[in-house]
Amino acid sequence: MTDRSAAVPAAALAELTSRLPPGSVVTDPDVLGSYTRDRELWAPAHPPGAVVRPAETEQVATVLRWASEHGIAVVPRGAGSGLTGAANALAGSVVLSLEAMDRVLTMDRDDHYAVVQPGVVTADLKRLAAAEGLRYAPDPGSAEFCTIGGNVATNAGGLCCLKYGVTRDAVLGLEVVLADGRTLRAGGRTVKNVAGLDLVGLFVGSEGLLGVVTEVTVRLHPAPLALGTLVATFDDLTAAGRAVARVLAAGRPSMCELMDAPTLRAVEAFRPSGLDTDAAALLLVQTDDGDAEAIARCAQACEEAGAAFVMTTHDAAEAEMLTMARRTAVDALEARGRWMLEDVCVPLSAVPELVAGCQRIGERHGVTVACFGHIGDGNMHPTVIFAPDDADAERRAQLATHDVAKLGLRLGGTVTGEHGVGQAKRDAMAEQVGPLHLDVQRAIKRALDPAGILNPGKSLG
Amino acid sequence: MTDRSAAVPAAALAELTSRLPPGSVVTDPDVLGSYTRDRELWAPAHPPGAVVRPAETEQVATVLRWASEHGIAVVPRGAGSGLTGAANALAGSVVLSLEAMDRVLTMDRDDHYAVVQPGVVTADLKRLAAAEGLRYAPDPGSAEFCTIGGNVATNAGGLCCLKYGVTRDAVLGLEVVLADGRTLRAGGRTVKNVAGLDLVGLFVGSEGLLGVVTEVTVRLHPAPLALGTLVATFDDLTAAGRAVARVLAAGRPSMCELMDAPTLRAVEAFRPSGLDTDAAALLLVQTDDGDAEAIARCAQACEEAGAAFVMTTHDAAEAEMLTMARRTAVDALEARGRWMLEDVCVPLSAVPELVAGCQRIGERHGVTVACFGHIGDGNMHPTVIFAPDDADAERRAQLATHDVAKLGLRLGGTVTGEHGVGQAKRDAMAEQVGPLHLDVQRAIKRALDPAGILNPGKSLG
Numbered sequence: 001m002t003d004r005s006a007a008v009p010a011a012a013l014a015e016l017t018s019r020l021p022p023g024s025v026v027t028d029p030d031v032l033g034s035y036t037r038d039r040e041l042w043a044p045a046h047p048p049g050a051v052v053r054p055a056e057t058e059q060v061a062t063v064l065r066w067a068s069e070h071g072i073a074v075v076p077r078g079a080g081s082g083l084t085g086a087a088n089a090l091a092g093s094v095v096l097s098l099e100a101m102d103r104v105l106t107m108d109r110d111d112h113y114a115v116v117q118p119g120v121v122t123a124d125l126k127r128l129a130a131a132e133g134l135r136y137a138p139d140p141g142s143a144e145f146c147t148i149g150g151n152v153a154t155n156a157g158g159l160c161c162l163k164y165g166v167t168r169d170a171v172l173g174l175e176v177v178l179a180d181g182r183t184l185r186a187g188g189r190t191v192k193n194v195a196g197l198d199l200v201g202l203f204v205g206s207e208g209l210l211g212v213v214t215e216v217t218v219r220l221h222p223a224p225l226a227l228g229t230l231v232a233t234f235d236d237l238t239a240a241g242r243a244v245a246r247v248l249a250a251g252r253p254s255m256c257e258l259m260d261a262p263t264l265r266a267v268e269a270f271r272p273s274g275l276d277t278d279a280a281a282l283l284l285v286q287t288d289d290g291d292a293e294a295i296a297r298c299a300q301a302c303e304e305a306g307a308a309f310v311m312t313t314h315d316a317a318e319a320e321m322l323t324m325a326r327r328t329a330v331d332a333l334e335a336r337g338r339w340m341l342e343d344v345c346v347p348l349s350a351v352p353e354l355v356a357g358c359q360r361i362g363e364r365h366g367v368t369v370a371c372f373g374h375i376g377d378g379n380m381h382p383t384v385i386f387a388p389d390d391a392d393a394e395r396r397a398q399l400a401t402h403d404v405a406k407l408g409l410r411l412g413g414t415v416t417g418e419h420g421v422g423q424a425k426r427d428a429m430a431e432q433v434g435p436l437h438l439d440v441q442r443a444i445k446r447a448l449d450p451a452g453i454l455n456p457g458k459s460l461g
Numbered sequence: 462m463t464d465r466s467a468a469v470p471a472a473a474l475a476e477l478t479s480r481l482p483p484g485s486v487v488t489d490p491d492v493l494g495s496y497t498r499d500r501e502l503w504a505p506a507h508p509p510g511a512v513v514r515p516a517e518t519e520q521v522a523t524v525l526r527w528a529s530e531h532g533i534a535v536v537p538r539g540a541g542s543g544l545t546g547a548a549n550a551l552a553g554s555v556v557l558s559l560e561a562m563d564r565v566l567t568m569d570r571d572d573h574y575a576v577v578q579p580g581v582v583t584a585d586l587k588r589l590a591a592a593e594g595l596r597y598a599p600d601p602g603s604a605e606f607c608t609i610g611g612n613v614a615t616n617a618g619g620l621c622c623l624k625y626g627v628t629r630d631a632v633l634g635l636e637v638v639l640a641d642g643r644t645l646r647a648g649g650r651t652v653k654n655v656a657g658l659d660l661v662g663l664f665v666g667s668e669g670l671l672g673v674v675t676e677v678t679v680r681l682h683p684a685p686l687a688l689g690t691l692v693a694t695f696d697d698l699t700a701a702g703r704a705v706a707r708v709l710a711a712g713r714p715s716m717c718e719l720m721d722a723p724t725l726r727a728v729e730a731f732r733p734s735g736l737d738t739d740a741a742a743l744l745l746v747q748t749d750d751g752d753a754e755a756i757a758r759c760a761q762a763c764e765e766a767g768a769a770f771v772m773t774t775h776d777a778a779e780a781e782m783l784t785m786a787r788r789t790a791v792d793a794l795e796a797r798g799r800w801m802l803e804d805v806c807v808p809l810s811a812v813p814e815l816v817a818g819c820q821r822i823g824e825r826h827g828v829t830v831a832c833f834g835h836i837g838d839g840n841m842h843p844t845v846i847f848a849p850d851d852a853d854a855e856r857r858a859q860l861a862t863h864d865v866a867k868l869g870l871r872l873g874g875t876v877t878g879e880h881g882v883g884q885a886k887r888d889a890m891a892e893q894v895g896p897l898h899l900d901v902q903r904a905i906k907r908a909l910d911p912a913g914i915l916n917p918g919k920s921l922g
C-alpha cells in the first residue's frame with residue numbers, strides 16, 4: 001500500500017508532520033486502510049495518503065492551510081458511521097479525523113446548552129445531559145458510536161425529531177475552520193438569533209464541503225416528564241397510515257415509529273418476544289410530557305383507525321422492552337444478510353404507498369426490502385437485504401436501492417431525510433433538486449472553498 | 462419629487478413598463494412616498510424611482526432580469542411592518558412590492574402543509590389553517606398586518622417560538638427568483654430533507670439580499686388541545702427569572718411572556734384591567750396540550766420561585782382577557798409617545814439583568830425603556846419611549862437603543878432575535894459576529910448577487 005500513500009507528495013507530508021505535534025500524522029498502511037470508508041457498501045473509496053488526528057482547533061487550521069497551499073484534498077471524518085460514502089477517502093487525500101477532539105467543554109444547566117468538541121459520542125452527550133436533568137434531543141440509531149461532528153455534517157435525526165427536530169434544530173453555535181485555515185465562529189448561545197445570514201444552518205448538513213466543525217454549542221431541553229408508550233398492530237398498511245395522522249393530532253407524541261411485516265419477521269426471528277409476525281405493520285408511539293391521558297388518546301386513535309391490537313403502558317421497564325424491538329431492527333436485519341439502509345422522506349399520507357412499493361421493489365429484484373422508521377415525520381428507512389458473497393444478488397440489491405429512491409421522488413419526497421448525500425445519493429439528489437439548485441450550491445461551495453480541497457467528489461460531485 | 466423618480470433612467474423605466482402588464486409599474490410621487498420606509502424611525506430612506514407590483518413569479522423574474530441588465534437596485538418589500546429599515550427605499554431604486562401576490566395556493570389537511578404566495582397576511586393564514594383543525598405556528602406581534610414574505614425575509618418569531626420555533630422552522634420549501642431572474646425551487650413538502658446544502662434555511666432571514674421569495678410551503682401543526690393559562694406577578698425580577706426556568710421544566714409551555722413594571726404601568730393606563738402596577742414583573746404562561754395539570758405545575762413553580770400573586774384558568778374567554786394585556790403592550794407604549802422597539806435575545810439566566818439594565822439605560826438617558834417579550838426564549842423587546850417633537854429626546858432615545866444593543870452583547874446575547882438587521886442593526890451585527898463572519902456572508906452574497914442589485918446597503922452594508 002506504500003505506493004498509495006505516496007500520492008501525497010513526501011515533501012509536503014514531511015512539512016505537515018513538522019507543523020503538528022508528534023503522532024498527529026499517521027501513514028501506517030494498516031491504519032490508513034481502516035480510514036478508507038464509512039458504512040455505505042458501494043461508493044468508490046481508496047486508502048488515503050495520510051490520516052491526521054488533530055487534538056485542537058489550531059491544528060485543524062494548520063492542516064487546512066497546508067492543504068490549501070499544496071492543493072491536497074481533505075476528507076473530514078467523524079466516527080465513520082455514515083451510510084452514503086461521504087467520509088470515504090480518495091487516493092492522495094488526507095483524512096482529517098476529529099476523533100481526538102472529544103471533550104465536553106461546558107454543560108450549562110441554567111441556560112440549557114452544552115459546548116462540545118466534534119468527537120464526542122452522541123450517546124455520551126445524551127447521558128451527560130440527562131445527569132443534569134436535561135436532554136440532548138437528536139437520537140440517531142447510531143447514537144452509541146456516532147459523534148456530534150458527524151451528526152452536524154449530516155444533519156442527523158433519529159427517533160426524536162417529531163417533537164424536538166433534527167440536529168440543525170439543536171445547534172445554537174459553531175466553530176468552523178474554513179478551507180483557507182481561518183476559524184469562524186457563528187451563532188451563539190441564544191435560542192433565537194437573526195444577526196446576519198444563517199451560517200450555522202448552512203454548515204449543518206454540509207457534509208464537510210464548506211469547512212471543518214471544531215466546536216458545537218448545542219441546545220438542551222428539560223428532561224422528559226412521564227413517558228407513555230403504545231404498541232399497535234395493523235392488518236393493513238393503509239390503516240396504520242390513517243392511525244398515524246390521528247395519533248399526531250390526539251397525543252402530540254415524541255416518537256411515532258413503524259415497522260413493516262418484513263422488519264417484524266426479522267426482529268422476531270432475531271430476538272423472539274411474541275411479536276405478531278402476521279401483522280402488516282406495528283406502530284410504536286411514545287409521549288413524554290405530563291399528560292397521563294395522551295397515550296390513551298393515541299390508543300383510541302389507533303382503534304378508530306382499525307388496529308388489530310393495541311396496548312399501552314406507563315411502566316418504564318415495559319416501555320424499554322417495547323421500544324427495544326424497534327431499536328434492534330437494524331441488528332435483526334443485519335443478521336439476515338448484507339444490508340443497505342436507505343433514507344426516504346415523503347409526505348405523511350404517502351407512507352403506506354411507500355412501504356407497499358418498497359416490498360414490491362424487493363419482489364421485483366429478488367431481495368428483501370424491509371421498511372421501518374420515523375413514520376410520524378414520513379421518514380422511512382427501507383433496508384435492502386441480500387445474500388452475502390453473491391455478486392448477482394448484490395447487483396439486484398443496488399437496483400432495488402435505486403428504485404426505492406425513485407419511488408420516494410415519485411411520491412413527492414426526498415431521497416435523503418437525515419443521512420445526507422455523500423456519494424450514494426449524488427445522482428438522485430441532482431435529479432431531485434434540479435440543475436439550478438445545484439448551480440446555487442456550487443456557487444456557495446466555490447465562495448467558501450475556491451480551491452475545492454474540502455471533501456471533493458461528495459454530494460455536489 | 463419628479464427629479465427623484467428620474468434617478469431611474471426614463472428609457473429603462475419605459476422598457477420595464479413595456480415588459481409588464483399595464484399598471485404594474487407605478488411612478489406617481491404620492492405612491493412612491495408611501496413606499497419609502499418601514500416602521501423603523503431613523504435609518505436613511507428615500508422615495509424610490511418606481512414601485513413595481515408583480516402579480517406572478519414570471520413578472521418578478523422580468524423585474525430582476527431588467528434590474529440586472531441596467532444595474533438598478535431592487536428593494537423587495539412585504540407589508541412594510543419591519544423595524545430595522547430593511548425595506549427602506551433608496552434614491553434611484555425600484556421597490557418590488559409583493560403585496561399583490563396574496564393567494565393561498567394549497568391547504569393540505571392530510572399532510573399538514575400549505576403553499577402560499579408571499580403577500581398573504583400572516584393572521585389570515587393562521588385563521589385558514591385553524592379552520593382546517595391545524596395551526597400555522599409563527600405568531601409575530603404584527604400578525605394582523607405583516608405578510609408571510611416579510612416573515613420569511615426576517616425569520617420572524619413571536620409568542621409561539623418556545624415550543625414551535627421561528628419562521629425558519631415552519632418553512633418546508635421556497636420558490637425564489639434570483640438576482641439574474643432565474644427561478645429556484647428549494648426544499649419541498651417533507652418535514653425532513655437533507656438533499657444538498659440547506660438553501661431554504663439560507664434564504665429564510667436573508668432580508669432580500671439573496672433573492673426574492675415568490676412562493677412559500679409552510680408546515681402546519683395539529684391545532685392546540687386544551688389551553689391552560691397562568692398569570693403571576695413578582696416583586697423582583699430575579700424571582701421572575703427563577704420562575705421561568707422552573708416553569709419551562711414543569712409545564713412545557715407554548716408561551717412564556719414577561720412584562721416589566723414600565724410596561725405594566727403603560728398597559729394599565731391604556732386599558733385599565735386591575736393589573737398590579739407595583740409589581741416588578743408579570744409572567745404570562747400558556748400550555749396548549751391535553752395535560753390538564755401542566756398549568757397547575759407552572760403555578761406551583763411560580764409560587765416556589767416567590768411569586769406575589771398567581772392565578773390560572775382553563776376558560777378560553779378568561780385566557781383571552783389575560784393574554785390581551787400582553788398583546789396590547791405595543792399599543793399601550795405607543796400611546797405614551799414615540800417608540801422604537803428593540804429586539805435582544807440573551808441566555809435565559811441573563812434576562813433579569815437585561816431588564817434591570819434596560820431600566821437603568823432609560824434613567825441614564827432620560828427616556829423610558831419598557832421591557833416585554835418572549836422570556837422563555839430569552840428574547841425581550843426593550844422599547845424606548847420618548848416625547849414627540851423633541852429633537853433632544855429623540856437623540857437620547859437613539860443613544861438608549863444603542864446602549865440596549867451593547868448590553869445584549871455584554872450579556873452573551875444577540876442584537877437581533879427575530880427582527881433582522883436591516884440598517885438599524887448593521888453596525889451592532891458587525892460588532893457581534895466579527896469581520897470573518899461578515900467576510901463569509903459577503904462571499905455568499907457575491908456568489909448569488911454578483912452585481913449587488915438586491916437590497917444594497919442593508920445588513921451587510
